[in-house]
Amino acid sequence: MTALLEVNDLVKRFPIPGSGKVVQAVNDVSLTIERGETLSLVGESGSGKTTIGRCVLGLIDPTAGQIRFDGRAMGRGRSIRARDLRGRIQLVFQEPAESLDPRMQMGETLAEPLRYLGMNRADREQRVREVAEHLGLSERMLALYPTELSAGLQQRVGIGRAIVTRPELIVLDEPTSALDPTARAEIVDLLIRLQGELGTAYLLISHDLSTVRFISHRVAVLYLGTIVEEAESERLFARPLHPYSIGLLASVLLPDPELKRSSSISLEGEIPSPIDLPPGCPLAGRCPFADARCHKERPPVVSVGPRHLVGCFHHDRVAALDQTIDQFARFQEESNRLLSVGAD
Amino acid sequence: MSGEDLILDVADLWVAFPSYRAAPVHALKGVDLQIAPGAMIGLVGESGSGKTTLARAIMGLVPPPGVVERGRVLFAGKDLRRMDAEARRHLLGREIAMVIPNPRAELNPVIPVGRQIANVVFHHLGVSRKEATGVALDMLRAVRIPDPERRLNAYPHELSGGMAQRVVIAIALACSPKLVISDDATSGLDVTVQAQVLDLLRSMVQEKGAATLFITRDVAITAHFCTRIAVIYAGQLVEMADTRAFFARPAHPYSIMLLAAFSHNPALRARWTRAAGEIADAAGEGCAFAQRCVRRQPRCLTDIPTLRAIAPGHLARCHYPVEERQ
Structure with missing residues (x-):
């Protein structure tokens, strides 16, 4: 069986205009994610974590290397926007307050991704109700606007918007770093529970190592765009080499x-x-x-x-x-x- | 300890923000806090608990329309609230310094960082420009910025986030202040840089015999860098103890809930946390934490608890603190 996501020898360079210099953001990175598995990318700012995430989503084209999702190549025009990929790879952002539309009620925000899947109104409403139940959001909360919710609840909706299309892979880019410790713990619980219920794979990008330790199956440590170590989570934390x-x-x-x-x-x-x-x-x-x-x-x-x-x-x-x-x-x-x- | 020996003595401090057609919101409700020389007090609280308002109230910089309703802020025995603006201006930056997060917003983008440090020294210490630049260079060295001679002339955008934060610390410490208030100053940094910056802040505070109020939402940091911990909830201190005592025997249910949030043990957390959704706004009557408290008793909804000693030097604002340990 092929892995859900396979990245081979990924290279990404950003030329700096006018200087002839090049930022070597990602250098020969290879990784795989199986269905239902969590792989975390950890490393300091500037280590290339987010760039890898963006390449996986097809939002930027790699300079070299291949990315295959479910056996088919990504990149060169084929991104998560491609018709046959819509809704299968999703994204959760760091700042919930900035990534939710302030003029949309939570119910509308949750339903929005479904419009691009060609679902009719009744099916959309049905799906939003299911997701609200998964998230523990009441009917009343679906009518609220982002400013009326705490950061923890906002991020809950951010995750709900990702799972509403029943994706196979979610890229989580620092999903907890803007949150208070108590809200962070709730979001971590939610992510673990959803993975158990829905079998979604996660690519988690984070520098919060205590979260990474408890949510990941495997962890890859990045330094200057290179994976320097990769192991199962418990092994890496017990015996880093x-x-x-x-x-x-x-x-x-x-x-x-x-x-x-x-x-x-x-x-x-x-x-x-x-x-x-x-x-x-x-x-x-x-x-x-x-x-x-x-x-x-x-x-x-x-x-x-x-x-x-x-x-x-x-x-x-x-x-x-x-x-x-x-x-x-x-x-x-x-x-x-x-x-x-x-x-x- | 008498008021004269304390660096900071805050008593019964109330800060209110008026609301349109409603009762004013109290960001601080009677805060008492004493800081002795050499102490590093960790002030821990979640967003909206009033920790930044406390820092600003100490500095006399509560943003309008907020007002300090009552209370006393003594700095080395001098009443900061009664002091005229001119006198206070000489104190701020010279004897009381504040380090805030987001260093790039703090620094002036069009002035080289060396001159920004030197300006503070020149203004407060009455030395020549040349001497002030010398102090700036010493400070860049002290905060371990590589190649300090060259970095004197660097603009903020030429520095990484970690280095810019060190420059902000250098500015805060340049005049050897007696009190350093750090408001979440390391939250945006990577863990490796954060550890370096905190080590630095601690060693500089200790060398210069100053005291620090270290404000953060991350209780983990305080375990390693503070001598005493104060937990703030809804504008009130709910627990205060020496670091070891606090982490070995946390007494207030809210403190324990915060610590449990780090445990990654859902059963343990559930034991100390009321499910979201059943949390209502505690209005006036009783304990401010009662709505979220797992140990709530009928009395908690009617009687306001006071901050009282449950062991020598260990204070908790709770009718039923957790005292028994195996």
């Missing part, structure tokens, strides 16, 4: 002063500019393991375990040295213990 993944995981703060940021590896400085990348490993300038070879040659991506890929010359040295522990799992145990008292 790329120095960048370790640095990224170590900078996450959990609400427990006892869980200190502990790692033998710390990344100095910031992500460099993706214009005219030097040869060699993209992390070489910031990495404590880097040697002369890292500055000259680009490390190949190698398999280091079941579905675990790493692009680092020194991953065995990293594995021997680093004592990273899955802080998220420890935090979860701790919070279970701590918060399991007192509620009536």
Whole structure:
């Protein structure tokens, strides 16, 4: 069986007009998503997460490489707007307040994508009712305008607008980063529940690692447009093998002063500019393991375990040295213990 | 501790925003907050809880038509509310500094960042232009901006978000203020840069013996950078404790709900959260959190709880705080 989404050697460059320079936004990225699976792309700003998402949607054309959705090629004019793809790939945006039409009631917003599928009014109304039920939105809420809803409820509608066409794949671009922690937790629950009920696959783009940890089946770590490590979520968080993944995981703060940021590896400085990348490993300038070879040659991506890929010359040295522990799992145990008292 | 030794002493602060043909909305309802030298107070709350209004009220910058109805704001023993505008202007930026999010909006786009730092120093410290530029260079070094000599002449758009945020911190700390108020100053940054910027803010505050009010909606950050935590809900402080005590024995049901939101354990969260939809506006009577509280008792709907000590140094505004732990 073919994967739902297959991306092979994707390259995207943006020329900077007048300068002769080129932004190397995405460099040879390959990934697959199976039906009903969640793959997360994590990385700092400028790592190419959103660009990959846009290429997958066919909203921008890749410079090189292939994207196949359900076995058929995307790109070169074939985008999510193509007749046979309409409604099968959907998108959820970061800022719910900005992505909803302020002059549309929630019910209208939910029904809008269906008009392009040629559904009649009765079928549309039926479908909107179903979706409202999935989302836990009352009849009364469907008559409200975006400004009358909290950010969490707005994002609920943003997700409802995506699932209303019963898509096979949803690209979620930072769906929780504009939300308060309590609203964020509700949206994460909703996404997990909907995936269980509808079997939708997710491509989640996020820098919120604690959300990624609990929602993803697999995680790909991006750095300067390159996937440096990819593994099943639990494995990646328990045993990251790329120095960048370790640095990224170590900078996450959990609400427990006892869980200190502990790692033998710390990344100095910031992500460099993706214009005219030097040869060699993209992390070489910031990495404590880097040697002369890292500055000259680009490390190949190698398999280091079941579905675990790493692009680092020194991953065995990293594995021997680093004592990273899955802080998220420890935090979860701790919070279970701590918060399991007192509620009536 | 007497009022003289505290850096900041806020007492019974009320801020109201008038509504058209309705009763005014109170963004702050009697906030008391003391900050001693060397403290980093984490003020945690969700959107709309009043945390930014508190920061602005301390600075005397409540945006009109909002008004400070009553209360006292003492800075090093001096009453900021009674001070004339001229005197306050000398204090703001010099002794009280604020770091706000969105550094690109904060910085002047047409002035090089070095001069923006130097301007503050020149204005407040009465040094020469040349000395002020020297201080600016030192500050860029202190906030660990690479290649600081060259960056003195950089415009904000030439810097990344992380670097622009460091420039804003450099401006805030350039005159060695006694109180730094950080309003969600790191929320837009990547996690790796955020950790660097927070380390920096903490070490600079500690070196200069200042105090910080660190406002955020992310309770996780406060666990690692603050000495004491204050939780604000609907314009009132609902819990306040030293960091370790707060995270080991959170007492207010709202604090526990916030912490549970990070647990990614739906059963645990459900236990501390009332389903959305059954949350109504708590109007006047009783505890402001009662409508969302899982431990609500009849008394909570009629009696307003006071902020009281449930352990030494640990305050909670709740009739039935969670006190027992295994």
